[in-house]
Amino acid sequence: MLGTRVSAFLKLSKRDLKYDFPASIVVFLVALPLCLGIAMASGAPLFAGVLTGVIGGIIVASLSGSPLSVSGPAAGLTTIVAASIMKLGAYETFLLAVVLAGVMQLILGFIKAGMIGNYFPSSVIIGMLAAIGITIILKQLPIAFGMTEAHAFELDNGGGIAAFTDTILNSVNWGATIICFLSLAILIFWPSIKGLNKIPAPLVVVLLGVGLGFAFQQTAFSLGTVSHYVSIPVVSSFNEFLGLFIFPDFTQIGNKEVWIVAATIAIVASLETLLSIEAVDKIDPFKRNSPTNRELLAQGIGNMSSGLLGGLPLTSVIVRSSANANSGGRTRQAAILHGIWLLVALLAIPALINYIPLACLAAILLHTGFKLAKPSLFKQMFTKGLDQFIPFTITVVAIVFTDLLMGVGIGIVVATFYILKANMQNAYKFKIEEVESKNTAILTLAEEVSFLNKAPIQQKLHNLPRSVDKVIINGKNSKFIDKDVLEVLKDFEQNAMSKGLEIELQDVTYKRKTVRSKSSKLQKTV
Incomplete structure (x- = not known):
């Protein structure tokens, strides 16, 4: 009976299993190296990355209303996570922030805030993702060259460019470098090879890396120490497995910094999820619409x-979700099954996973970062106009040189300036022409006239040319006129009468009440 109810809630379908099962395998093969790579880039235990993928697959997909979305650790949060762990000083304290972020997402879901993503300027959101891509690239470059030591780029003894070059060359592990660049080549060119591209490129990269890692042993290209490989714990009993879990430090609940980190994670994770959901719905062959408020609830429970x-x-991750859609997945079963495969891999083959070189994961992350910040994106934003390109560019630069929250804040301020500027410029249309032998100024109001339009309208009316004999203010296109603007019109009408200037108002509408005047007398509107 209980099983029937659960199946009904999840809407599991045997009919679609023939599509969802193979899709789940593909998503698993894409997700495993990404989970490990994102955990590595975030400065968190690699076990945590796979665990997050399991939770995103089994728990979030079970609660989500999206048929194709796949959740897990997100590249877009790596910079926040890495900075937050350092800022809070302990991973257990950071986990408390993650729990609180989940609670905040639950609240957003309950108050129907699923449309929140529509209120952030798209130029800032795109800039945020591009900046995250650049940051990922910068962080992974040392690992791509096998520079696992923190002092790889430090130079204590001077010596100029020659000493710097010598230090770099001595720090490079050429085996890791070869693996990384061959992996990048596969990630770039493999999808275009017909027939072979049915095998996911990340899987080929991992297999290549493991093979070359063994082949380079006892050669000049040997990766040497275990610091060049994935390192997740290998357990021999269930109790040891339980010992891998780390629990949040609830004694830090009063720490102000914890709440700031939690709010940051909740906002960014929610935005990235909503953007991903929107993108996945667009590539869904059945064109289904995912309930965004329910998605926030599912994400909140997942993060808790x-x-x-x-x-x-x-978050909902577009890379995994698009892999699911492109592999023929039809329902949430594919995402749930991918989470089960991750759990099986974590329990059954951790020793095999530890043969994966970090250079492979660095290549996958470099490729991910490039897709987020590819040059064509900058060109595309430039063609949209300076009002889009400048906020986008400033957001990118601000995030790269400060942090994500500060950078997004700066980007929103700049974008808001351009929005206000456009709004003020679009307040009205103005022209002067001869009407019944009178030099007439015609001011046609916009569809929406807010208090932001008060200043430009007031300035235009008070700076009319002396040659104007008559003023017509036309509100036929206006659906809303703010009270402040009506006050400006009243004041101008009174001032115009004292100067003998004729004024005519046509169809000025405010809150469904109409002002109609064909004389210089302004009727009451409010």
Whole structure:
């Protein structure tokens, strides 16, 4: 009976299993290296990355209303996570912030805030993703060259460019470099090879890396120490497995910094999820619409679960979701099954996973970062106009040189300036022409006239040319006129009468009440 109810809630379908099962395998093969790579880039335990993928697959997909969305640790949160762990000083304290972020997402879901993404300027959101891509690239470049030591780029003894070059060359592990660049080539060119492209490129990269890691042993290209490989714990009993989980430090609940980090994660994770959901719905062959408020609830429960068990913040991830759609997935079964495969891999083959070189994961992250910040994106934003390109560019620069929250804030301020500027410029249309032998100024109001339009309208009316004999203010296109603007019209009408200037108001509408005047007398409107 209970099983029937659960199946009904999840809407599991045996009919679609023949599509969802193979899709789940593909998503699993894409997700595993991404989970490990994102955990590595975030400065978190690699176990936490896979654990987050399991929670995103099994828990979030079970609660979500999106048929194709796949959740897990997100590249877009790596910079926030890395900075937050350092800022809070302990991973357990950071986990508390993840739990609180999940609670905040639950609240957003309950108050129907699923449309929140529509109120952020698209130029800032795109700039945020591009900046995250650049940051990922900068962080992964040392690992791509096998520079796992923190002092790889430090130079204590002077010596100029020659000493700097010598230090860099001595720090490079050429085996890791070869693996990374061959992996990048596969990620770039493999999808275009007909027949072979049915095998996911990240899987080929991982297999290549493991193979070359073994082949380079006992050669000059040997990766050497375990610091060049994935390192997740290998357990021999269930009790040891339970010991891998890290729990949040609830004694830090009064720490102001924890709440700031939690709010940051909740906002960014929610935005990234909503943007991903929108993108996934567009590539859904059945053109289904995902309920955004329900998605926020599912993400909130997912992040609470992840934080309580020692995982990372999670979001709906476009890379995995698009892999699901492109592989023929039809329902949430594919995402749920991918989470099960991640759990099986974590329990059954951790020793095999530890043979994966970090250079492979660096290549996958470099490729991900490039897709987020590819040069064509900058060109595309430039063609949209300076009002889009400048906020986008400033957001990118601000995030790269400060942090994500500060950068997004700066970007929103700049974007708001351009929005207000456009709004003020579009307040009205103005022209002067001869009407019944009178030099007439015609001011046609916009569809929406807010208090922001008060100043430009007032300035235009008070700076009319002396040659004007008559003024017509036309509101036929206006659906809303703010009270402040009506006050400006009243004041101008009184001032015009004292100067003998004729004024005519036509169809000025405010709150469904109409002002109609064909004389210089203004009727009451409010």
